[in-house]
Amino acid sequence: MSDTKIPQGGYAARQPGHHPVALYPPYRTSVKRSPQAAPLSFPTSIGEESGPVFGHDLLGPLDADLLHNFAQDGASAIGPRIIVHGKVRDQFDRPVSGALIEVWQANAGGRYRHKKEGYIAPLDPNFGGCGRTITRDDGSYEFRTVLPGPYPWPNGPNDWRPAHIHFSLFGAGFAQRLITQMYFEGDPLIWRCPIVGSIGDKSAVERLIAPLDMNRTVPMDARAYEFNITLRGRRQTMFENRMEGL
Numbered sequence: 001m002s003d004t005k006i007p008q009g010g011y012a013a014r015q016p017g018h019h020p021v022a023l024y025p026p027y028r029t030s031v032k033r034s035p036q037a038a039p040l041s042f043p044t045s046i047g048e049e050s051g052p053v054f055g056h057d058l059l060g061p062l063d064a065d066l067l068h069n070f071a072q073d074g075a076s077a078i079g080p081r082i083i084v085h086g087k088v089r090d091q092f093d094r095p096v097s098g099a100l101i102e103v104w105q106a107n108a109g110g111r112y113r114h115k116k117e118g119y120i121a122p123l124d125p126n127f128g129g130c131g132r133t134i135t136r137d138d139g140s141y142e143f144r145t146v147l148p149g150p151y152p153w154p155n156g157p158n159d160w161r162p163a164h165i166h167f168s169l170f171g172a173g174f175a176q177r178l179i180t181q182m183y184f185e186g187d188p189l190i191w192r193c194p195i196v197g198s199i200g201d202k203s204a205v206e207r208l209i210a211p212l213d214m215n216r217t218v219p220m221d222a223r224a225y226e227f228n229i230t231l232r233g234r235r236q237t238m239f240e241n242r243m244e245g246l
Contacts, residue, residue, distance in 0.1 A: 019238055020198035027194040028155050048175040054100040056134050063132050066103075066145035070128025077127035079108025079146030081222035084165065084182070084210065087139040090172070091232040095139025099176075102168040103143065104130040110149030110163075119151050144222065150189055162189035162196070169229065176231040180238060184225060185211045204238045 020027075023034035062069035067077045084103075088096045106112050106129065109121035113129050127146065135141045148163045162183055169178040183190050190196055190209065199205050207230075216224035229237045 019204075020195070021200060024194070024198035026156075027198050030198065044175045049173045052100075052170055052174070054098050054134055054170070058100070059132065059134060064143040066105075066127070066129070066131045066143065069131055071126035075126045077107070077146050078124045079127075079149075081144070082147050083142060083144050083216060083218065083222050083224040084227055085140065085142040085213070085216060085224060086210075086227040086229060088135050088141065088169065088171070088229045088231065089139055090176070091230070091236070093230075095135075095137070096171050096176070096231065097135050097137045097139060099135040099139075099141075099172070100132065100170045101135065101141055101143075102130070102132040103145075103165055105145065105148040105165045106151055108146045108149050110151035118154075121149065121151065147184070147223075150187075155194055159194060160189050160192070162187045162193055167229070169231075171231045178229065178231060178237065180229075181208060182225075182227045183209045185209055199238060207235070207237055 022030065024030045060069075067081060068075075071077060088099050088101075090096050107121075107124045107127045109124070111117055111119050111121040111123055113123060113127070131143055131145070133141050133143050145165070148165060150160050150163050152158070152160050164181045164183050167178065167180050167182060169180075170176070171178070183196075187209075190205070196205055210225040210227040213224040213226040216226070218224070231237070
């Protein structure tokens with residue numbers, strides 16, 4: 001990958017309009033969390049443009065298999081089995097290898113394994129809800145899991161989160177840090193969600209929706225969804241952790 005290494009100072013500015021607005025009253029917690037002053041922008045530093053470095057020896061044998069990485073011997077997570085795959089690219093459409101991707105999600109019933117979880121859907125004793133993988137030389141990644149269920153949340157009188165998977169990603173440098181959510185094609189709750197509604201650019205929302213990929217579906221086993229990630233630039237994937245657009 002030496003021919004695709006990003007040069008120092010070569011990061012394109014992110015697009016503020018592609019991110020959720022900081023203050024969006026229908027998303028109630030944004031009222032208290034939104035900043036009171038205008039954001040400040042600075043050029044990236046050497047520290048942001050270097051590291052971290054990850055290798056495949058960091059992974060365990062089942063880290064990318066959420067169907068089995070928390071299950072008892074011989075058991076599997078309950079729910080529709082899916083494969084999520086895609087490629088991670090930089091702002092110039094070059095593959096990003098060695099990027100650590102961490103994922104977490106609710107189970108097939110829409111419940112997280114969390115001690116403060118308030119939803120009454122049952123826990124799956126064989127599903128932990130988290131995993132990780134590292135992109136290959138061509139920027140590709142893949143993991144297996146169950147389709148997460150939607151769940152209610154105490155935002156409005158009848159608000160529901162659409163089915164989604166959380167992504168945390170480190171690219172070639174800290175300036176490429178990504179935290180986002182992936183949604184599923186055809187879910188009617190996506191466009192009813194106040195969190196999604198805080199994103200003013202419809203095309204940015206559409207880039208968070210993974211289409212069904214029948215070419216990668218495994219017959220009699222698992223459907224597949226494709227979720228490609230662009231770290232910066234005009235076609236960047238929407239970042240939750242950088243709403244100021246830095």
